[in-house]
Amino acid sequence: MLYREAGDFKTSYGEDNQTFPIRFDRRAYWVLLVVAAVVLPFLVTDYWANAFLVPFLIYAIAALGLNILTGYCGQVSLGTGGFMAVGAYSSYKLMTAFAWMDMVTVTILSGVITAIVGAAFGLPSLRIKGFYLAVATLAAQFFLVWLFNRVGWFYNYSASGQINAPERTLFGLEITGPNTEAWAQYLFCLFFVVILAWVARNLTRGTVGRQWMAIRDMDIAAEIIGVNPLRAKLTAFAVSSFFVGVSGSLFFTVYLGAVEVGEAFGIQKSFLVLFMVIIGGLGSIFGSFAGAAFLVLLPVVLKIVGVDLLGWPTDIVAHLNLVVVGGLIVFFLVVEPHGLAQLWRLTKEKLRLWPFPH
C-alpha cells in the first residue's frame, strides 16, 4: 500500500538511475529535508542540539567517511579518531592563525588537510591488507594522538595542552563559541551533512565508487579488468579522510568548543565510528545515518528512560548502555551482518507487497 511501483513509469535513463526510484521514497526524502532544514531549527533547544542532534550529524559525517573506506573500498581502518583529531587541530590552527577566515572555508580546508594526511597513511594499503592494514591504521591513530599531545605548536603552547575554539561568526551569526544559538549550530552541521551525503552518494555510484567496490570485492580481478589499485585505494583514503576531517573539525569547533586530544579522539572514538558503520550497514549511505543515529540516541534514550523516568541509579544505566551496545554488535554480526540498512531494505520489500504478500 505504502510502497507502490505501479504507475511509476520511468522513461529515461536518468529516471531509472535516480537515488530514490520509488515516488514515495522521493517524497519522503524531500519532506524529511524540509522538516530538518525549515521546521526543526525553530524547535531545537540547547539540550536537543547538544545531546543528540549536533553529535548525530557530526558522527553521521564520520560514519559516511569510514563507510566509504571500509564499506565501499574494503580497507579496514581503526584510525578514524586520529583523523578526526587532524581535522580538529587543523581548524584550531587555521582559526587562530587566520582570524579573518570564515568557518565554511576553515571546515573545508581542515577536511583537505586531513585528506592529505589520510592519503599518506593510506600508502601502506597498497602492500598490506586486512588485519595488517587495520594494525597500520591503528598505528596512525596512536601516532597522531601522540603527536598532538607532544608537539606544542599544535596547541599553541597552551599550559594545559587543550585547544579552545575562538568565537567565529558567519553572516553576523555566531557559529562557534559559548554564545552560539542552538539552531545556528544545528543548521551549520546540517548544511555540511546534506552536501557531503549528496557527494558521497554520487561518488559511490559513479566510476570512482565502482572502482572502490571492485577493489573491495576482489582486488586482483579488479586489477585485471583495468582498475588502478593505487588510484582507487588512495582516492578512497583521501575522500574518506576528507569526510572524517570535516566531522572532526565540526566536532571541535561547533559541538565541544574545547578538546583534549587523548580524551576526545582516542581509540574509543575509532571504535565508536566503526560500530556505527557495522550496526548501520557496511557499504550503505543510509546505514551511516542509521548507525550514527542509533549509537548517539541509544545512551540518551536509555538515560531518559532509566534515570529520569524509572529512577534507576545512574551507574547502573551507564553499565546497561555498555551491555546493550556490546550485545547489539554481537547480534548484528551474527544475525544481520548488513546492519540496520539491510533491515530497512527488507522492511521496504515487505511494505511493497503489503498487505497482499503474494
Add this chain to the structure above:
Amino acid sequence: MKLGTLTVAAIMAAAPAMADLVIPDLSYRTGPYAAGGIPFSDGYQDYFTLLNERDGGIGGEPIRLIECETGYNTEKGVECYEATKGEGSLVYQPLSTGITYQLIPKAEADGIPLHTLGYGRTSAVNGAVFNNVFNYPANYWDAASVAVNYLLEQNDGSLDGKKIALVYHNSAYGKEPIRTLQVLGEKHGFELTEIAVDHPGQEQKSQWLQIRRDRPDYVIMWGWGVMNQVAVQEAANIRYPMDQFIGNWWAGAEHDVIPAGAAADGYLSLNMNTINPDYPIFGEIREHVVDAGLAAGDGSNLGSVLYHRGMYAAMLTAEAIRKAQEIHGVTDITPAMMRDGMEALEVTEATMESWGAPQIGPVFSVSCENHGGSGEGIVQRWNASEQRFEPLTGFISPDAEVIAPLVEEDSMAYAAEAGITPGCAEPS
C-alpha cells in the same frame, strides 16, 4: 517522536519541584576513574541529604540533587550540563579538568557558577577574568608549590642540584603543574624531568624503568584513577623509597595504595583538607542518612579520603548558598545570587566548627581578585598497617611570589583569546 514525548514527560515530572535549591552532581561511577568518582560523589550527595533530613534544607529551602553520569567523558559532561542547566542549577562541580575546560565558556555565557575545588583551570583564580569560575580553596599550581615547599623544608631550605621527576597524566589535568614546577626549578635550582603517562595509565613499565635508571631524588605524581594504583605498585616494584614519592591531592586515597599492600607504607600525598573519621559530622551522617537508608551509592565509602573531599565540597557549596541567602535576603536563590555568595564566601575556624568538621580545611576568604582561596595544603602519609592516611604536616602555604605572575599571565592570555575585558562582576 517517542523520544520527544519522553523528554516532555520527564520535564513534566520534574516541573512541580521548581522552587528548590537545585544542585547537579556530575558524577562518574563508571569507567577508569570511577574509583575516585564514587566516594567523592557519595560524600557530596550525603552531605546535602543530611542538610535536607536534619535541617530541612538550607535556610528552610529544600535541596534537590540531580545526579548525572559523565564517565569522566567530555561529551557526556556537556550533555549532562545541557540536561540540567534548565532546571535552575545553582553550581556545577564536574570533578574533571577536561569537562571544566568545556564548561568554563558555557557557564560564563549562561551565568551559572562553576566550582572546581582543587582542579580545573588554575588561572580562574583571577575573578576579574573568570567571573563565574571558582577554584577555592586551592589549585594545581598551589599544590605544586606546596609539594616543593615541603621538600625545601625537608632539605634545610635548599633543593639545589636535586633531581625531581614529575609523573603526570598526559592530559590537561596532568600538564597543569608543569609550568609552575619549571619556574620553581629555576628558582630553587632543582632539575625537573617530566614523565608522561597516557590515559588511562594501566601501563607504566617504561616510565618507571626511566625512573629506576635516572634515580631522581623525588618523584611527584599528578595522577587520577587507575593510574595511581599502578604507579604506586610500580614504585614498589622498583623499590623506590615511598617517603620520596609524593602524589598530589588526587593521588592520595585509600584505593590508590591498598593494592600495593605493605609495600606502599609511607607513601606521601598532598591534601587540601584534613582526614579525620572522628569528626562529629560523620555521626550525624550515620544517624540521619546511612541509618535512614538514604546514603548515596552503597554507603561503604563513609570516612574515606575522597568522601571527605566530596563532603568538604558540599560544605563549601552549602556555606556559599547561606551567604547568598544572607546577601540577597531571599531563600530561593538564583545562580547569579549563588555567584555573589561564592564571591563573598568566608571560611573561619568557627564556620568549620559549625559544620561539625573543625579544621577540615584552611581558613580563607574569597574575593573578586582571588577566586582561589588560600592555596594551602597538607602532606599526609599512608600507614599500611592501620590502613589510613595520617597527616604529616600542618597547612603549608604556597609560594605566591611565583604563582601570582603565572596566574596573571595565563588569565590575561585567556581574556585576549576569548575577548573578555577583565573586570569584576557587579553583584546581581
